[in-house]
Amino acid sequence: xxxxxxxxxxxxxxxxxxxxxxxxxxxxxxxxxxxxxxxxxxxxxxxxxxxxxxxxxxxxxxxxxxxxxxxxxxxxxxxxxxxxxxxxxxxxxxxxxxxxxxxxxxxxxxxxxxxxxxxxxxxxxxxxxxxxxxxxxxxxxxxxxxxxxx
Numbered sequence: 001x002x003x004x005x006x007x008x009x010x011x012x013x014x015x016x017x018x019x020x021x022x023x024x025x026x027x028x029x030x031x032x033x034x035x036x037x038x039x040x041x042x043x044x045x046x047x048x049x050x051x052x053x054x055x056x057x058x059x060x061x062x063x064x065x066x067x068x069x070x071x072x073x074x075x076x077x078x079x080x081x082x083x084x085x086x087x088x089x090x091x092x093x094x095x096x097x098x099x100x101x102x103x104x105x106x107x108x109x110x111x112x113x114x115x116x117x118x119x120x121x122x123x124x125x126x127x128x129x130x131x132x133x134x135x136x137x138x139x140x141x142x143x144x145x146x147x148x149x150x
Contacts, residue, residue: 005033006043010063013049017060024061072111079108080148084125088137093129102127112147116140 008031009024018024025040047063054060082101087094097105106122109129116136121128131137 002043005035005039006047008033009043009047009049013061013063017054017056017058019051019054019058019060075108075111076147078104083144083148086141086144088141091131091134091137093131093137093140095127095129097125097127099125101125112143114140114143 005028008028012018012024012027012031016027018027021037021040021044024044025035025037028035028040044061049061050064051059052062078101082097082105084096084098086096095105095109102122102124106120106127106129109117109120109127116132116139118130118132120130129140131140
C-alpha cells in the first residue's frame with residue numbers, strides 16, 4: 001500500500017502543481033487512498049520532495065532527483081553556450097568564455113564537482129581552473145570535451 005501511495009504521489013506532482021500537504025492529501029483521497037497529514041508528511045520526507053517556484057507564481061512539490069536533473073541540464077547548457085576554448089599551463093587550465101560569462105561558467109564547473117579540480121577563479125571572460133596535479137589535466141580536459149560534445 002505504501003509503495004502504491006508513494007507512486008501515486010510522484011505521479012500527482014508530475015501532472016499537477018501540488019502546493020500544500022493538504023492539496024496532496026485531497027488528491028490522494030480522490031484516488032482512493034485514506035491518508036492522514038502525518039502520513040503525507042512522512043511520504044514527502046521519504047520521497048525527498050522539495051518545493052520550487054511554479055509557473056503560477058506559487059510553489060509546488062517536485063521530486064528532488066527530477067529537480068537536480070533540471071538544474072544539471074541548465075548548468076551544462078550554460079557551460080556549453082558560453083565556452084570558447086581552453087589551454088593548459090602547468091596544473092592550471094585557462095578557460096575562455098564569452099564576454100561577461102566567466103562567473104557563470106566557473107559556477108557551472110564548480111557544480112560539476114570533479115574531484116580533480118581544486119577550485120576556479122573567474123574574470124569577465126577568463127577562468128583559471130586549478131587542477132590537483134598536472135597528470136590529471138588530460139582527464140579534466142577530456143571531461144570538458146565530453147560535456148561539449150566534441
